[in-house]
Amino acid sequence: MKKWAAVLLSALLLLALGGCGEAKSYTKDLFSMDTVMSLTVYGSDARDAAEAAATRITALEAELSVTKEDSEIARLNRDGRCALSDDAETLLTRSLALEEETGGAFSPALYSLVSLWGFTTGSYRVPADAEIQTVLAQIRAGSLTVADGTAIADGVQVDLGAVAKGYAAAEAAAVLKEQGVTSAVLSLGGNVQTVGLKPDGSLWHIGIRDPQNESENLGVLEVGETAVVTSGGYQRYFEEDGVRYIHIMDPATGYPADSGLSSVTIVTTDGFLADGLSTALYVMGLDRASEFWRGRDDFEAVLVTDGGEIYVTEGLQGSFSGGEFTVIAR
Ligand code: AMP
Ligand code: MG
Numbered sequence: 001m002k003k004w005a006a007v008l009l010s011a012l013l014l015l016a017l018g019g020c021g022e023a024k025s026y027t028k029d030l031f032s033m034d035t036v037m038s039l040t041v042y043g044s045d046a047r048d049a050a051e052a053a054a055t056r057i058t059a060l061e062a063e064l065s066v067t068k069e070d071s072e073i074a075r076l077n078r079d080g081r082c083a084l085s086d087d088a089e090t091l092l093t094r095s096l097a098l099e100e101e102t103g104g105a106f107s108p109a110l111y112s113l114v115s116l117w118g119f120t121t122g123s124y125r126v127p128a129d130a131e132i133q134t135v136l137a138q139i140r141a142g143s144l145t146v147a148d149g150t151a152i153a154d155g156v157q158v159d160l161g162a163v164a165k166g167y168a169a170a171e172a173a174a175v176l177k178e179q180g181v182t183s184a185v186l187s188l189g190g191n192v193q194t195v196g197l198k199p200d201g202s203l204w205h206i207g208i209r210d211p212q213n214e215s216e217n218l219g220v221l222e223v224g225e226t227a228v229v230t231s232g233g234y235q236r237y238f239e240e241d242g243v244r245y246i247h248i249m250d251p252a253t254g255y256p257a258d259s260g261l262s263s264v265t266i267v268t269t270d271g272f273l274a275d276g277l278s279t280a281l282y283v284m285g286l287d288r289a290s291e292f293w294r295g296r297d298d299f300e301a302v303l304v305t306d307g308g309e310i311y312v313t314e315g316l317q318g319s320f321s322g323g324e325f326t327v328i329a330r
Helices: 002-021 046-064 072-079 086-101 111-116 129-141 164-178 271-284 286-294
Strands: 025-032 035-042 081-083 143-147 150-154 183-188 191-196 204-210 213-223 227-232 237-240 243-246 261-268 300-305 310-313 320-322 326-328
Touching (some): 025 046, 035 046, 035 164, 046 072, 046 086, 046 164, 072 081, 086 164, 086 271, 164 183, 164 191, 164 227, 164 271, 191 204, 191 271, 204 227, 213 261, 213 300, 261 271, 261 286, 271 286, 271 300, 286 300, 286 310
Parallel strands (some): 310 326
Antiparallel strands (some): 025 035, 035 183, 081 150, 143 150, 183 191, 191 227, 204 213, 213 320, 261 300, 300 310
């Protein structure tokens, strides 16, 4: 009897050790919102939870994607009005607020401009300046309003491409938590969202791409449960006559943002905000972005200039490692 008890005990110990050394995990890869996504979930029910999170992302794409013919946003752009699901209403309402807060650096109503340059559709071209000015004038004269669960777009077209992935990542994380998941890392293109801590209880290490050399990281952030979202010109662009035209538009000029920054990474627990601000601060450039950060207390950032200099806001100075960097102080 004793011998059996000893065998049983060592078998249990081995199991326990196995459990600690290599946590069970499941990775769900999917292509949604024009992006390769990878959801890595730890724990015994990882597979079902990851599948549920992926289903939520795909459903959001169907509601929100400007290129899905029957999405609410596509119908809004076609008909000028659309009754909204809770998700679309939340996103549009928050987007309009963020447009105000960022002084228009971020705007959800730029689709006519974005598509004039061929982004989203893929038919890239450099428009004549007169075309750009005409579209800008239309956008400025137009309006986007949301009231009583209905959106009305008058003279403007909507594109939630700058916030949809951040919102989707946050929603996917919420689904995982509902399913009892305590550890996961979701990568939706430049959007990373973590749930809890690593299975061994340590912080996550999230790499920040080198905008000059995409196969390299220029630094690593050590974080807990949060969103880490990067916007970069390198993520989507086309070239004509040796000039690079990136997918982030400066609403003030109608041309691709040329603010002296080559990437902006935002860290905050709010996935929508992280995504929206990564786009907005890219448009603002270093000085305006630093001032904007000083006026708020709900996010931190890593800014990389065209020259490769790294600027890190005060709250991240202990979490960032990599090359030399300058601290942006309050
Ligand atoms: P992101 O990759 O999150 O920075 O989002 C960029 C995408 O948002 C672009 O591909 C456009 O679809 C759209 N976009 C471009 N410029 C802006 C802007 N200034 N404000 C809001 N959305 C934008
Ligand atoms: Mg964004």
